[in-house]
Amino acid sequence: xxxxxxxxxxxxxxxxxxxxxxxxxxxxxxxxxxxxxxxxxxxxxxxxxxxxxxxxxxxxxxxxxxxxxxxxxxxxxxxxxxxxxxxxxxxxxxxxxxxxxxxxxxxxxxxxxxxxxxxxxxxxxxxxxxxxxxxxxxxxxxxxxxxxxxxxxxxxxxxxxxxxxxxxxxxxxxxxxxxxxxxxxxxxxxxxxxxxxxxxxxxxxxxxxxxxxxxxxxxxxxxxxxxxxxxxxxxxxxxxxxxxxxxxxxxxxxxxxxxxx
Numbered sequence: 001x002x003x004x005x006x007x008x009x010x011x012x013x014x015x016x017x018x019x020x021x022x023x024x025x026x027x028x029x030x031x032x033x034x035x036x037x038x039x040x041x042x043x044x045x046x047x048x049x050x051x052x053x054x055x056x057x058x059x060x061x062x063x064x065x066x067x068x069x070x071x072x073x074x075x076x077x078x079x080x081x082x083x084x085x086x087x088x089x090x091x092x093x094x095x096x097x098x099x100x101x102x103x104x105x106x107x108x109x110x111x112x113x114x115x116x117x118x119x120x121x122x123x124x125x126x127x128x129x130x131x132x133x134x135x136x137x138x139x140x141x142x143x144x145x146x147x148x149x150x151x152x153x154x155x156x157x158x159x160x161x162x163x164x165x166x167x168x169x170x171x172x173x174x175x176x177x178x179x180x181x182x183x184x185x186x187x188x189x190x191x192x193x194x195x196x197x198x199x200x201x202x203x204x205x206x207x208x209x210x211x212x213x214x215x216x217x218x219x220x221x222x223x224x225x226x227x228x229x230x231x232x233x234x235x236x237x238x239x240x241x242x243x244x245x246x247x248x249x250x251x252x253x254x255x256x257x258x259x260x261x
Contacts, residue, residue, distance in 0.1 A: 036095050040076060041065075043094040045129060048080050048101060055083040057106050058136030060126040063208070067125065075099065079126070081106040081136055106135050113139075113146045120147040121205040147205060154200045156254075162197040163251040166190055170243055180236060187239050191230060194243075198223070198250055223249055 041061070048059060063077035064070050075098035088103035113119050123143035128136055154162070169190035173183045198216065199206050207215045217224035226249065230242040 037065075037070065037076075037097070040095040040097040040099070041129070044076060044078060044092075044099045044101065047092065047094070047099075048078070049130075052080060052082055052103065055086075056130070057081050057083060057132040058128075058139070059130040060123065060136055060140070061129055062122050062126045064210075066127045067208070069210075078102070078129075079104060079109075079123075081109065081139065106139060110139060110142055113142055115152065117151055117200070118206050119143065120151075121207065151200075151203060151205055153203055159197075159201050159251075159254045160257055162193070162200060163247075163254045164257050166194045166197060166247050166251070169193060170240065170247060173243075174240060177236060177240075183236055184239070187230075187236075187243055190243055191227075191246075194246060194250060195227075201250070201254065220249075 045059060049056060058081035060066075060079040060081070061077065062079060064074045065076050076094070078099065078101045080101060080103045082103055082105060085105040085108050086103060087105065087108070090101050092099050092101070109119065109123075113123075120143045123140060124147045126140055126143075128140065131137055169186055173186035173190065176182045176186065195212060196206075198204075202219065204215070204219070213224060213227060216227060223246065226242055226246040230239055230246060233239050233242065
């Protein structure tokens with residue numbers, strides 16, 4: 001028989017009714033562009049127009065320039081959209097900045113948005129520098145639509161392959177431990193592969209390199225803590241140990257490759 005003094009357990013609906021919406025953080029004002037940045041951008045635009053003016057349909061700025069997060073050594077990343085299926089890539093210096101220019105056929109890049117793991121997150125916040133007939137704006141809108149849909153899930157076969165590649169690099173690093181430079185290099189390759197595997201297996205879009213650890217911390221703090229320990233330690237044995245712990249946690253739900261005898 002229930003005691004008359006027992007406190008009634010609240011229902012799920014009663015608990016949810018007391019939850020308050022968490023307000024979004026206020027939008028911060030943009031950081032002023034560093035001196036000379038606008039001049040470098042204008043020189044790059046003039047170069048692109050002179051080189052591909054006849055078939056140029058749009059110019060987009062991506063990367064740190066689009067995010068207004070430039071540092072003294074940030075380069076300027078531009079995507080020039082052109083007619084046809086032509087592609088190209090060039091790196092040049094405009095003033096004090098390196099400029100990385102990639103040329104894409106605008107129809108080709110629209111098609112690639114359907115399956116690329118990087119383009120939707122890269123293009124959705126692009127800064128529109130030049131647009132012909134609204135083509136560039138259309139590409140940005142399609143990137144936003146594709147981003148909202150989420151990345152294509154990784155199949156189990158792909159997850160097993162990613163796990164096998166990461167564990168293989170860890171094993172190779174251990175095999176050459178008597179050659180410290182090579183062993184540490186292999187551990188670096190492992191971490192790059194494991195980081196990409198994190199985004200694929202967990203179903204997240206790739207972020208900018210400078211945001212990877214912050215993003216991982218917000219989703220899986222334990223994994224981010226192991227990543228920080230791996231990156232900060234200089235001792236090979238410790239790095240190898242943290243790398244194995246990182247892989248064990250990352251791939252805990254992924255089976256090993258099938259074995260044949």
